[in-house]
Amino acid sequence: LFVGLVGAALLAADGAITPAVSVLSAVEGLETRLPSLKPAVVPIAVGIMIGIFWLQRRGTGRIGALFGPIVLVWFASIAAIGLPWIVAQPQVLMAVDPRHAIHFLRHGHEGYFVLGAVVLSVTGAEAVYADLGHFGRHPIRVGWFAVVFPALLVSYLGQCAYLLAHEGEKIVSPFYQMVPPALLYPMIGLATLAAIVASQALISGLYS
Secondary structure, eight states, X not given: OHHHHHHXXXXXXXXXXXXXXXXXXXXXXXXXXXXGGHHHHHHHHHHHHHHXXXXXXXXXXHHHHHHHHHHHHHXXXXXXXXXXXXXXXXXXXXXXXXXXXXXXXXXXXXXXXXXXXXXXXXXXXXXXXXXXXXXXXXXHHHXXXXXXXXXXXXXXXXXXXXXHHTTTSOOSOHHHHHSOGGXXXXXXXXXXXXXXXXXXXXXXXXXX
């Protein structure tokens, strides 16, 4: 019972912060092209969050059927954007060697603060466990290893490669700055939809 309560508390805490932060970070892409829109970012994010909760009365089944294709397009897109930069900077593939992480954490306490800063990259884990009850183990495993994990790995390595290629320059948002200018606004829209899907996964998991 105690372990179950701790798990539920983790999911509740994650569910409180992740939807807001995810939607906000997606909408912040507008600033990379039009800094004058910065004052509108928070009101837009708040409006989207209100819309997400307004949709809950329609039931999670219908919402899931609507959001599924969006997830596939999102992961395919982030992989496609990251891959050319990995090809241009192949040395970034050495990042998968765990010895670099061990070396980083052994020298000073700064590494642990960095881990705290990037914690949002793993906060979806609780939602995955909650969604196991909806879909079972097999679909979750196939979805993770066939789509989600490869796409995320390529995207993160692509961002690292972009930073290596632009060393010394001021980089505000490597993800959005990797996107070709003509595709920036469609990617911001897709990122916002993906953030809504992530928010929905946590909301559904928390309800269940």
